[in-house]
Every structure is written in C-alpha cells, then in structure tokens.
Amino acid sequence: MNILTTEDARFIDREVPKQLGVSLEILMENAGRGIVDALWGQYDLFSLDNARSINSFVLFICGTGNNGADGLVAARHLMEQGVPVQIVLVGDTSKCSDLFALQLERCEAMGCIIDMYDEFNDWSNVAVAVEGIMGTGLTGKLRDLTVDVLHDIDTMRSQYNFDLWAIDVPAGLDATTGQIAEGTLAYDYTVTFGAIKQGLLLYPGKAVGGIAVVAPLGAPWQKVLGDRDITVTIDSNLAEKLINYRIPMAHKGVNGNALIIGGSNDMIGAPILAAEAAVHSGAGKVTLGVPEVIKPVVQGRIIPEVMVTSTEAHKAMLEGRQVVAMGPGLGRTSDIPDFVDSILDSYEGPLVLDADALYALGHVGSVDKDALRDGEIESIYAVERDLPYCVMTPHLGEFSRLIDLPIKWIERHYITLAREFAKKHQVVLVLKGIPSVVALPDGTVYVNTIGNAGMGSGGMGDVLTGVIAGFISQGYSLQDSAVLGVYVHSRSADILNDTKAWGYTPSDVSTSLGCVISELLGE
Numbered sequence: 001m002n003i004l005t006t007e008d009a010r011f012i013d014r015e016v017p018k019q020l021g022v023s024l025e026i027l028m029e030n031a032g033r034g035i036v037d038a039l040w041g042q043y044d045l046f047s048l049d050n051a052r053s054i055n056s057f058v059l060f061i062c063g064t065g066n067n068g069a070d071g072l073v074a075a076r077h078l079m080e081q082g083v084p085v086q087i088v089l090v091g092d093t094s095k096c097s098d099l100f101a102l103q104l105e106r107c108e109a110m111g112c113i114i115d116m117y118d119e120f121n122d123w124s125n126v127a128v129a130v131e132g133i134m135g136t137g138l139t140g141k142l143r144d145l146t147v148d149v150l151h152d153i154d155t156m157r158s159q160y161n162f163d164l165w166a167i168d169v170p171a172g173l174d175a176t177t178g179q180i181a182e183g184t185l186a187y188d189y190t191v192t193f194g195a196i197k198q199g200l201l202l203y204p205g206k207a208v209g210g211i212a213v214v215a216p217l218g219a220p221w222q223k224v225l226g227d228r229d230i231t232v233t234i235d236s237n238l239a240e241k242l243i244n245y246r247i248p249m250a251h252k253g254v255n256g257n258a259l260i261i262g263g264s265n266d267m268i269g270a271p272i273l274a275a276e277a278a279v280h281s282g283a284g285k286v287t288l289g290v291p292e293v294i295k296p297v298v299q300g301r302i303i304p305e306v307m308v309t310s311t312e313a314h315k316a317m318l319e320g321r322q323v324v325a326m327g328p329g330l331g332r333t334s335d336i337p338d339f340v341d342s343i344l345d346s347y348e349g350p351l352v353l354d355a356d357a358l359y360a361l362g363h364v365g366s367v368d369k370d371a372l373r374d375g376e377i378e379s380i381y382a383v384e385r386d387l388p389y390c391v392m393t394p395h396l397g398e399f400s401r402l403i404d405l406p407i408k409w410i411e412r413h414y415i416t417l418a419r420e421f422a423k424k425h426q427v428v429l430v431l432k433g434i435p436s437v438v439a440l441p442d443g444t445v446y447v448n449t450i451g452n453a454g455m456g457s458g459g460m461g462d463v464l465t466g467v468i469a470g471f472i473s474q475g476y477s478l479q480d481s482a483v484l485g486v487y488v489h490s491r492s493a494d495i496l497n498d499t500k501a502w503g504y505t506p507s508d509v510s511t512s513l514g515c516v517i518s519e520l521l522g523e
C-alpha cells in the first residue's frame with residue numbers, strides 16, 4: 001500500500017487536474033463522500049444517539065482551507081441523506097480558499113445550520129465531531145487561537161463523550177514527519193485521502209490519529225507520481241507477494257550456507273540468537289564464527305543445527321558462503337575495526353552488517369542540518385566512506401553514530417534520512433525504530449506497520465539479523481530479504497503477543513518464525 005507525504009499530496013493536487021483532467025473540485029467531492037462513507041461504516045447515522053437526546057447531530061468543525069472544504073462537502077452529502085448535521089467555522093472566512101468559498105456557498109444555499117465557532121456553545125447534542133480545521137496545509141506551530149479551539153473540543157469531548165474524527169490528518173500533525181504541534185488532540189478516527197499519510201504511521205503521530213480509514217480520490221493518482229521516490233507499507237499483502245514456495249527438490253545445498261560472525265568475552269548470547277534465527281528462517285547450513293576463547297562455551301549452548309568455528313582462521317571461514325552477517329556481540333575493543341575491515345576486504349558476497357560491526361565503521365557520512373531543515377534533498381547527505389553493497393541494520397543509536405547526527409534530528413526526519421543514506425551509499429538500510437523502515441538504493445522506502453512493544457527486549461535485533469541472513473542464503477535478494485525479514489520478525493512477535501500474555505523472548509520470536517512463513521504460504 002502506498003504512503004503519501006504532504007509534498008506528494010500537493011503534487012497530486014497539482015498534477016491530477018493537469019495530467020488526468022480530473023479537477024481538484026472533483027477530488028474534493030470524492031474526499032467529502034469518503035468521509036460520509038467512513039462515518040456510515042461506523043454508525044447508523046439515521047439513529048444517532050448520544051444517550052442524552054434524540055436531537056443529536058454530526059458536528060463539522062471547519063477551518064477555511066480545503067481541509068475545511070472537505071468537511072463542507074461531507075456535510076452537504078449527509079444533509080441530502082437526511083442525517084442531522086451542523087457546521088461551525090473556525091478562522092477568517094474572508095481569507096478562505098476558493099474551493100472553501102464555493103462549498104460554503106452551496107451549504108448556505110441548502111440551508112445548512114452554520115455558525116461561527118464563537119457563536120456555537122451548546123455541545124450537548126453532538127454525537128460525532130469531525131475536525132477539518134486544517135490538514136496538510138499546516139505551517140509552523142499551531143496559533144494560540146487554534147490551540148484554544150482544540151482545547152475546547154477536548155473539554156467538550158470529555159464532558160459529552162462524543163467520538164472525534166479528523167479529516168485527512170489531525171490539525172497540528174505534520175503529515176510527512178509525524179511530529180505534532182503543541183495542542184494537537186488524540187482522535188478516534190482519521191479519514192485520509194488517496195493513501196495513508198506518512199505522518200499517521202510515524203510516532204508521535206501514530207499515537208494521535210486513531211484508526212485510519214483511507215478514502216479514494218476517484219482518479220488514479222499513482223499515474224502522476226512519475227519518478228518521485230515512493231514510500232510503501234510493509235504488511236501481509238506485500239510479504240505474501242515476496243515469499244516463495246520451496247521447490248520439492250530443495251536440499252540443504254540449495255537453501256544456502258550462511259555464516260554469522262560475532263561474539264566476544266562478554267557477549268555470547270547475541271551471536272547465538274542470530275545464528276539460531278538463521279536456522280529457524282530456513283537457511284540450509286548455518287555456521288557461527290566466534291573468537292576461539294569463547295568457542296567451547298558457545299558450542300555448549302547453541303542448538304546442534306549450527307556449526308561453530310573460530311574467527312582466528314577467518315579467510316578459510318569465509319569460503320563457500322552465500323551470505324555473511326557480522327556484528328552481534330562482536331564487542332568494541334580496539335582490534336575490532338581492523339577485524340571488520342579485513343572481513344570486508346576478503347569477502348565479496350552478500351553481507352549483513354549489524355550492531356558492533358556498524359560501530360566499528362564509525363562515521364560514514366555527514367548531514368547538512370540546514371539543508372535537512374529546508375528540505376533541500378540533494379544536499380542533505382554526503383558520503384565520507386564508501387560501503388560495500390550490503391544490508392545494514394542499525395537502531396537509532398547506531399545510525400546516529402554512522403551519520404554523526406543526534407537521535408532527536410533523526411526522529412524528526414526519519415524517512416528522509418533513511419532514504420538519502422540508502423541512495424547515496426547504495427545499500428539496503430534497515431533502520432530499526434518504532435516503526436522500522438527499510439530504505440533501498442533506488443529511493444523506495446518501506447515502513448513497517450506491525451510489531452508490538454513486547455519487542456523492546458535485548459536480543460530482538462540479533463534475531464532480525466539472523467532472519468535477514470537466513471533469507472539471503474536461500475536466494476532472496478538483499479532488498480526482499482530485508483523487507484520480508486522485518487515482516488516475519490514482527491509478525492512472529494505479534495502472534496506471541498496475542499497468545500502469550502506477557503514476556504515472550506527473542507528466542508520465542510525465533511522459534512515461532514516457521515508459523516509466520518506457513519501463514520504467508522497459506523499452509
């Protein structure tokens with residue numbers, strides 16, 4: 001499923017009328033109708049009952065831009081259907097958008113009840129409130145007046161207990177970054193147009209949008225996006241498309257030979273988790289390379305399917321592998337950067353770099369903060385160190401070190417930075433956050449839509465590394481392995497979260513991977 005940013009939505013506004021001959025007014029008509037359909041999907045609007053009176057109505061709170069105009073269209077449709085509605089206007093109507101003026105004229109001609117916000121004071125009959133104060137047109141911080149209005153709505157909601165819907169995005173939510181301005185409310189539902197807005201999938205926006213309902217615009221806007229970078233969701237539909245059946249004749253030689261490199265005196269669990277996850281995701285043969293000194297302990301602990309070798313003989317260790325995944329538990333001692341470099345120099349096959357292998361790389365590029373702030377995409381990121389074609393799986397802390405930028409900045413420009421990094425370095429980046437994203441060298445970014453808070457336990461990332469390596473060894477491309485890996489990992493955790501009340505572990509996620517693969521294959 002596609003994801004749209006504010007810039008994409010504006011582009012669609014501009015280009016659909018030009019290229020497809022469908023005017024903005026028609027798009028708006030469909031948007032308004034989409035709001036109505038979504039409301040009907042949730043309530044019987046003919047018997048609105050707020051448990052207080054039989055005179056309940058749907059309240060549209062409209063700003064003076066096109067977001068408010070969408071609300072006016074929806075109100076008009078509901079009026080035609082005989083559903084009680086009322087409109088209140090927020091802002092200066094003398095400065096409204098052209099389409100707002102047109103829609104307001106129509107509502108007035110129909111005799112719709114319309115008040116200015118200040119004139120409206122009896123909320124007792126509101127059954128559902130729909131906010132169209134602003135959508136993708138937000139600029140800067142919310143003005144004090146708007147914050148007061150939102151605060152009012154919130155107070156009334158607590159008092160009268162009506163559901164609150166947002167049109168397109170909640171007022172105050174940045175539809176691209178998911179950042180929210182002070183005063184932004186939490187909603188029960190958001191009806192968003194064309195495709196889900198990126199900001200509704202990223203925190204903190206994801207926490208305030210409520211249930212997202214996508215309403216179609218009535219024109220195939222995908223056709224006008226051209227060569228713009230696209231963003232899509234990672235969900236079961238996508239994973240089902242990517243997963244392959246094993247041919248009946250597949251033997252362990254066909255399913256690949258994976259090597260995991262990691263471990264140090266203080267960390268033996270991380271590489272074990274990664275290697276075992278590679279086994280559970282279906283790799284034909286898995287070998288774990290660890291320092292000689294911990295080899296006996298590791299051998300004593302790991303499942304018997306994994307062979308254990310010593311990293312001291314590293315040239316021989318690399319031979320015949322379909323994939324090498326390096327990093328879990330490797331440690332941060334002064335010898336590690338040289339060790340990592342020597343592996344990168346000696347091995348030319350597919351690589352997954354995680355954890356301490358990423359730490360060993362140090363800074364690999366730099367970010368121009370001014371360009372980032374101003375959205376000057378081309379000059380945001382400069383490469384300082386070339387990387388081999390690989391999958392990199394940093395969490396935010398590791399990514400912060402790689403690009404030498406504080407985490408706060410990364411959180412604010414999450415998708416943009418992931419995309420620019422993958423494009424400029426020509427690598428597959430799995431940025432592990434909440435949610436995780438996968439960015440490809442061609443600029444496509446996938447945003448994970450599943451997973452749960454139970455995944456926040458040590459070792460969860462090591463399992464993901466093993467899963468991705470496991471898929472690569474079986475012949476999936478690096479990008480498909482990354483996307484599929486993220487899905488399967490989170491889905492396994494979701495199944496455990498539903499079935500095991502509390503406290504599932506990364507090992508549980510690993511051993512349950514097979515259930516997810518069966519589910520995807522419809523077995």
Ligand SMILES: NC(=O)C1=CN([C@@H]2O[C@H](COP(=O)(O)OP(=O)(O)OC[C@H]3O[C@@H](n4cnc5c(N)ncnc54)[C@H](OP(=O)(O)O)[C@@H]3O)[C@@H](O)[C@H]2O)[C@@H](O)CC1
Binds near residue numbers: 013027091136
């Ligand atoms: N292709 C699509 O996706 C389609 C999109 N469509 C719809 O168009 C919407 C975008 O409409 P848009 O561009 O007119 O802007 P919009 O969201 O109404 O915001 C402008 C209003 O907000 C106000 N305002 C701004 N910042 C503020 C602040 N900080 N604090 C306070 N106020 C602030 C601003 O006030 P002003 O600055 O003018 O005084 C003005 O009143 C989009 O979300 C979707 O619903 C559909 O109709 C069809 C197809």
Ligand SMILES: Nc1ncnc2c1ncn2[C@@H]1O[C@H](COP(=O)(O)OP(=O)(O)O)[C@@H](O)[C@H]1O
Binds near residue numbers: 433453457
């Ligand atoms: N609250 C959460 N919701 C969804 N996914 C989460 C959550 N917390 C952690 N995760 C996932 O768990 C994994 C943690 O990885 P990482 O931080 O590398 O762990 P570790 O270093 O302990 O192995 C990532 O895939 C991350 O996306």
Ligand SMILES: [K+]
Binds near residue numbers: 133166167170
């Ligand atoms: K809105």
